[in-house]
Amino acid sequence: MIYLIAKQNFKMTFLPRSIAISLLFSLFIFSASSLKAQLYKNMETASKQYWVDSVYKSLSMEEKIGQLIFVRANYSGKKYINEVDDYIENYNIGGVVFFRSDPVSQVLKTNYWNSLAKTPLMVAMDAEWGIGMRLSNTVKYPLQMALGASQNEEQLYQMGIQIAEQCKRMGIHMNFAPVVDVNSNSDNPVIGMRSFGENPEDVGFKAAKYMHGMQDGGIIACAKHFPGHGDTETDSHLTLPLVKAKKRDLRNMELVPFEFLIEEGVASIMTAHLSVPALDRNKKRPSSLSYAIVSKLLKNKMEFEGLIITDGLDMKGVTKYYKKGEVAREAFEAGNDILLIPDDVDASIKSIRDLIDRKPEYMQRLEESCKKILTYKYLSGASLRQDIDTTNLISDLNKDEYWKLSEDLGHSSITLLQNKNEIIPISYPDTLKASVIVIGYENTEFEKVISDFMDVDIHYLSHKSDISEKQKIVSEISDANLVIVALTNTKISASNKFGISDSDIQFINNLSLKKKTILSIFASPYALNFFPNLKNFEAVTVSYQDKSYLMKRTSEIILGMAAAKGHLPVSAGGFNVGDGIETTKTRLTYASPKELNINEDILNKIDSVAVNAIEIGATPGCQILAIKDGYIFYDKCFGFHTYDKKKKVKHDDIYDLASLTKILATVPSLMKLYQDTIIDIKSPISNYLLYLKKTNKNDIRIDEILSHQAGLESWIPYYKETLNIEAWDTSVYRSKIEEKYPIRVADAMYINQYYGNRIYEEIAKSPLTQKKYQYSDLGFYLFRQLIELGTNSKLNNYVLNEFYIPLGLKNIRYKPLDFFNKDRICPTENDKEFRFQTLHGDVHDQGAAMLGGVSGHAGLFSNAYDVGVIMQMFLNGGSYGGRRYINPEIVEEFTSAHFVNNENRRGLGFDKPLLEYEDHGPNCKSASPKSFGHSGFTGTYAWADPENDLIYVFISNRVYPDMYNNKLGELDIRTNIHQLFYDACVKK
Secondary structure (H helix, E strand, O other): OEEEEOOOOOOOEEEEHHHHHHHHHHOOOOOOOHHHHOOOOOOOOHHHHHHHHHHHHHOOHHHHHHOOEEEEOEOOOOOEOOHHHHHHHHHOOOEEEEOOEOHHHHHHHHHHHHHHOOOOOEEEEOOOOOHHHOEOOOOOOOOHHHHHHOOOHHHHHHHHHHHHHHHHHHOOOEEOOOEOOOOOOOOOOOOHHHOOOOOHHHHHHHHHHHHHHHHHOOOEEEEEEEOOOOOOOOOOOOOOOEOOOOHHHHHHOOHHHHHHHHHHOOOEEEEOOOEOOOOOOOOOOOHHHOHHHHHHHHHHHOOOOOEEEEOOOOOHHHHOOOOOOHHHHHHHHHOOOEEEOOOOHHHHHHHHHHHHHHOOOHHHHHHHHHHHHHHHHHHHOHHHOOOOOOOOHHHHOOOHHHHHHHHHHHHHHOEEEEEHHHOOOOOOHHHOOEEEEEEOOOOOHHHHHHHHHOOEEEEEEOOOOOHHHHHHHHHHOOOOOEEEEEEOOOOOOOHHHHHOOHHHHHHHHHHHHHOOEEEEEOOOHHHHHHOOOHHHOOEEEEOOOOOHHHHHHHHHHHHOOOOOOOOOOOOEOOEOOOOOOOOOOOOOEEOOOOOOOOOHHHHHHHHHHHHHHHHOOOOOEEEEEEEEOOEEEEEEEEEEOOOOOOOEOOOOOEEEOOOHHHHHHHHHHHHHHHHOOOOOOOOEHHHOOHHHOOOOOOOOEHHHHHOOOOOOOOOOOHHHHHEEOOEEOOOOEEOOOEOOEOEEEEOOEEEOOOHHHHHHHHHHHOOOOOOOOOOOOHHHHHHHHHHHHHHOOOHHHHHHHHHHOOOOOOOOEEOHHHOOOHHHEOOOOEEOOOOOEEOOOOOOOHHHHHOOOOOOOOOEEEOHHHHHHHHHHHHOOOEEOOEEOOOHHHHHHHOOOOOHHHOOOOOOOOEOOOOOOOOOOOOOOOOOOOOEEEEEOOOEEEEEEOOOOEEEEEEEOOOOOOOOOOHHHHOOHHHHHHHHHHHHHOOO
């Protein structure tokens, strides 16, 4: 037999099994036996030996036998068993095993029972996926099958450390984990999702990581269920399962992980209730009661010296052929140390006592097990008999880092198994008419994430939905060109097909024949076996469990907001163990500052600066966004829409971006026209706008205009000539929309349809100065005409369809009142010079307003997030979401300075850092020479830095209610915050 070794930095090579196992063991030489390095580090100390010997000598025969007995504390969700008091007082039992309950009551009961015990109790729990498996309001880590799909084995070690911390806080000394059964039978009703997978080496590696974490944290780990429960078709809780494998097959499969964990120093092993004829000819004798399996094989041949624990002795798999009391005696004779949950404690102790009375040689056997248990009580700290404090217990068990690791492990397990034409991540959402069908639950994170990003129809089915409901959905999605199906509300157990109905399977299979379908299964990977024609699907993902955070992350993978990293731990649905298609993250997502090694103390200073800006009246409110390495680590809202403090700023509130319009609408449009060779930026703009040929604008080039190097005037107050004394010129404006006055300027204010021509005429006739740097809006008015001529589309429609919708942006728009409720829009100035009203949803810039709210220099509204996405697209060299919008060389050209010799820092449309830094300038000190961005008159700012992979967005309505309030600029609030972000990102 050969094995595939592909761990750590090993080159993937096929090797004979003996060499493979040797290499597997050598990978962990650094820890040489976690048990011996940690729990056993003081194994031979005199104090330990003195305590063990003195306690042993103080015990009566029944009490020595009692130390081998670990009783059930409770049945899941039920009251604690009163008889435990008697077992402790009458027999001095060794320990208790807790089942489903709550943390506080368990701690109180632990303290109480320990107060009764002559010898301190050892407390155990079956917490395979963390104490949340048994205790309410605590953390559940992913099931081991999901962990088998994760390629981040170091996180498994950290999980073990965290579970050890939680166990210690609860006063638990032993965890019956990890499961090291190799699940080679997809119909296994009891192991299944509890196994790391079907590859014995992978199971051994991952189980060892988990084990090392727990034992390095001082908790006794337990490898189970020896000699291997993975290839069975019945449940040992209910009957005695049969393992049909031959001895050679057992050595090459089931026993491999146990061999590895023994070599690694696992503290204990649990014996299973199995019929294994290859190891014991008596088919009715459970392996847990077999001397040949427990003593000859495990203790002698495999040289295991740690604790040997039976599986529950009240299970039908072991009680089926034995009378009460006989089971515990047989388990003792077989060589087990801890007799777990015997069905009758009194009878069990009496049976063992009678055995020793008849055969005194078993006294040595009792001394061995009793002293071994006492030794582990000493090593695990159980001997200290410490009362557990309930103060802050729940919060201590729910630390943020615990929940985060749990989710990270689940995220890394999600497996993409099929991906035709690389449909995942979805890169062209604007070309799709998509429908999402969620089977099982309703209103999940899965469809929420997708619908927040793109327009989709959402449909729900329960597992019991009848054919008419399904036919109705088929009819409703008739025009869809992509269907995304999420299979949720599933079960862990293989019985009843993980809770998936036959009608679900038939519906999904039929759907894949008619529509391009992405199937996302939130269940065991063995559910893949229910779909005989998986090749019909465009893509298939498996998320292993139906947790909300997994639904969210799976949809993020589909959309490119996260990467798929998992690999299948078992063979299923025609896919092989190890299969998995890894993808890359192509869209922005969130990460904590801690994850990115960002200084949170400095981020707190940013909060203070923002709060102070509002307190001093620099702006009523603001949104601040910061992105590092493609992750949003800071996204906060401060203040209110206005100074009356009635409406708090929210993340989806919309602000007037002012001159950010230049880089978020005009510049990307010109980049695209330049890329498509429709324009040449080195050519005069008059080559395209022919009416400029006979003006002084004939020779000014597009790149000169973009760099504010063309000699254009700064601005022209067009609105002033349309006013009489404190009133509008009624030949120019009307208070209601009319045929000749269709263009909205503000509320109840509409301008003559031809007045825009006059604005362009004034620009054409305006004087030119010397060609040197002078900031000017005028050329960006002309760029609107240039873009509309080159694209045969209105500027607002062009950027919407070419950039914003494909990018998945739902908040950045010209003329926001056409798209959004007014309540979402933050007002700007109380205009007392031109429009004589508070501007709320209409562009603040007078010239842009007179053009109907659409211009190349102003007019855009957005929230901070959408601005951040476009800045990230630039930082990515013109690509985002797996789709290229602009070629990287074009982005490089536009974001570079072209007239440095003329002492002009500007790029093509973008602002750049000063050639020599000065205080109170447009950029903070740490902005690199390659960085680029822009500011806006209304109190906005966006900046991207390729050298530091940092994006900063600040948007506000500082002009409310008075545009002459410039505290925001005078106090350098925007650039000071920018500098703090740089300071926070410097590695500690």
